Amino acid sequence: MRSIMQDISYALRQLRKSPGFTVVAVASLALAIGVNTTIFSYANRMLYMRVGVPHASELRLLSLRGDEHMLVHSFSGSGSIGAHDSYLDAFSYPVYQELRKSNTVLGDLIAFNDRGSESVTLDGVAYTASVEAVSGNFYTVMQIRPELGRGILPGDDGAPGSGSVVVISDRFWHSAFGGARDVIGKVIRVGPTPLTIVGVNPPDYIGAQAGSLAVPELYIPLSLAAVLNPGRGDMDLGGPSLWWLQVMGRARPGVSQAQAEATLNVALNAAIRATVTVEKDETMPRVVVQDGSRGDDFGIAELAKPTYILMALAGMVLLLACANVANLMLARATARQREMGVRMALGAGRARILRQLLTESLLLAAIAGVCGLSLGYMSRNLIPALMKSGWEGGEFNVPFDWHVFGFTAAVTLATGIVFGLVPAWRATGVEVNTALKEGSRAATRSRKSRGGKSLVAFQVMLSTLLVMSSALFVRTIAKLEAVDPGFKAKGLTLFSVSLPDSEYPVPKDVAGLHRIEEAVAGVPGVSGVTASSMPLVAGWQSSGSFYVEGAPVPTKETRSDYASFARVGGSFFSTMSIPILAGRGLNDHDTETSPHVAVVNQALAQRFFPGVDPIGKRFRTSNDPKDAVEWIEIVGICANSHYQSLKEETPRTFYTPYRQAKEMADATYMVRSDLPAATLVPALRRAVQQVDANLPVRNIRTQQEQIDETMQQERMFATLTAGFGFLALVLACVGIYGIMAYTVSQRTNEFGIRLALGALRGQIRGMVLREAAWIAGAGVVLGTVATLLLARLVQAMLFGVKPYDPVSLAASSLLLLGLALLASFVPAQRATLIDPMEAMRNE
Secondary structure, eight states: OHHHHHHHHHHHHHHHHOHHHHHHHHHHHHHHHHHHHHHHHHHIIIIIOOOSSTTGGGEEEEEEEEOTTBSOSEEOSSEEOOTTOEEEOOBOHHHHHHHHHHOOSBSOOEEEEEEEEEEEEETTEEEEEEEEEEOTTHHHHHTOOOSEEOOOOGGGSSSTTSOOEEEEOHHHHHHHHTTOGGGTTOEEEETTEEEEEEEEOOTTOOOSBTTOSSBOSEEEEGGGHHHHSOOSSTTSTTOSSEEOBEEEEEBOTTOOHHHHHHHHHHHHHHHHHHHSOOOTTOBOOEEEEEEOTTBSOGGGHHHHHHHHHHHHHHHHHHHHHHHHHHHHHHHHHHHTHHHHHHHHHTTOOHHHHHHHHHHHHHHHHHHHHHHHHHHHHHTTTHHHHHHSOSSOOOBOOOOOOHHHHHHHHHHHHHHHHHHHHHHHHHHTTSOHHHHHSTTHHHHTHHHHHHHHHHHHHHHHHHHHHHHHHHHHHHHHHHHHHTSOOSSOOTTEEEEEEEOOTTTSOTTHHHHHHHHHHHHHHTSTTEEEEEEESSOSSSSOOOEEEOEETTSOOOOTTTOOOEEEEEEEOTTHHHHHTOOEEEEOOOOTTOOTTSOOEEEEEHHHHHHHSTTSOOTTOEEESOOOGGGOOOOEEEEEEEOOOOSSOSSSOOOOEEEEEGGGSSOOOEEEEEEEESSOHHHHHHHHHHHHHHHOTTOOOEEEEEHHHHHHHTTHHHHHHHHHHHHHHHHHHHHHHHHHHHHHHHHHHHTHHHHHHHHHTTOOHHHHHHHHHHHHHHHHHHHHHHHHHHHHHHGGGGGGGOSSOOTTOHHHHHHHHHHHHHHHHHHHHHHHHHHHTOOHHHHHHHO
């Protein structure tokens, strides 16, 4: 122990004697370790963390599998219906109830559903919070022990609206109530409904969806879902046609997965036939029982690949930092050869010196690790901040747990060994007599510097890969921002309204929406307003069957054609600045008593009416006589505009007047005004309150903010990779500067003799710059090849840019070469200032 302490003390003295080296090495490693800690914290939270309940490994999630004809009439959940292999993570409420009654192979089944964001009012202060609806047995089965009060009980989950209670998250408790202990019994208004707080969840509980970007803040009984988000018919708990509930249970000892699935499939078949009419061409789904320790994480699968790519890029930054420090250590070890020779001449063994040098490396890594750990802790929520919507509620925090600490400690230890082992081994490999000679440094400079130059070329290669990757993602964002959405986004403010079923039954719902539209239109400064069932470029869409009058009826084999649609107000096209190319747009005369009409876009007209004028043609959205769907006449053709996202090709779309809809409880209002959104919003709230004082205005944002949200992943990647690229450039410049400065110091005598023999100082400068250019050029070539080989992995994440984009590759190459020459210019200039007489006297 005394010997180890001596090594540490000596290492500290050595690091203090070289403050420049210490600062550069620690800063390089700390930034790289901090970057990796931040990325790993996010990956751990999104991909590996279990739900915060006891014995999470016992949880089992139920999902459905089937073919393209699987019986699911409509669904709200993660999954895909069609394309020969269908899957879904949702069940209807009646099917869930039947499964629960028949279940003998799992513990009691629970149901839950993410209800999105809701407006919350507390003492006159408005909040936006995310809500999750849970069954009455949820807290018991999940074994959640609230920090205060109680959880949701079976008695709270009776008839719709019977249990007006809510459990809040620990974070909402602190943000809205300051952590006051008397919070139990307080009343908050969620939407139009007053709810009594009965409990506070423990801090480590993050919801039943471990990878969710928004951790629920409010937990309500399942029976309240239809009250808070008032739908029509199917949203009632008894509605058999909407598949919207996620279902889980706990494994029972001695019951295998195959046994559980076989038993549950029998129960599912009976439950479906008891609640839904099975058509002749529909096939029955089958239940799949899978690991539920992370809750319902279907939606996180699409984040797995981007997260692994981020981890790989962060790992390259760490490798680059290790190469940089290793290069500095090599130069430092060469400069200390005489010291090592003296120590070995005095009796020190090679193992003793190797241990001393490794102690210095590990101490350097430990200092950097502490700094990197602090940086990672402070920046752990960076990625969630880049991904979070600016207007939706829901907490998302990345915990800093022992997994992250262990990861950082392992990375710190590994870096100390990686960048310290080779320089330490080389420093102890010199012969004692050679090391003690005055001119030994010059005699061995070529062999010693070759490894350093190879390391610098490796650094440049990694830097090239990182810079080119960042260029591809930055170009992707630039391409997306340059896409014309097909409408004028500037000057549009959006907000959403949900009408409670109890106060706005059919057909008062549609009339209520129209009254709100008229009230908003009267706000000073508003030049246009329209309601719509769908906001444009919001990342989701509504679509349905499209049957043209007189066209052949699709068979089971040919299937039906689909089109996107939106129910909109009469001034939709003028408000959104979407041109009408033929016929007319919608107007205020298109009401519930007038013939049903629609405006179609160019894409739909070309698909369904090629070479034919569609004006006056009719279609409908169902061909089933029992649905009694009316024929809709096409009265106009509008220009194409993007519907779901800027990435997609323009979908075939039709627009119908919302006033002709049988029912419509939710709407998004698009308001055009030259006034800033912050100035306009209070007036919009007052206009809505004039119609209904208890009606909350939700999700207020501008249209540009709505568009930007659909590009969050691309923007996050562009931001992070640009940061990686910048760090890589700095590290590469430090590496090139270090090796060229070391080379110049080793060749002082050579340059002095050349100058004494008549060489021009510009020639000396050119020698140094050419050497740097060769090193950087080799690294850039290797990095470009690596980029071309690996860029195919991210091709699906790019837009408007090919993996071999010449602009990105050329700009990155020129930038790296230019910075490499700039970094080597100072050592090159220093070489020209050598005094020939002084150099020859030393020789």
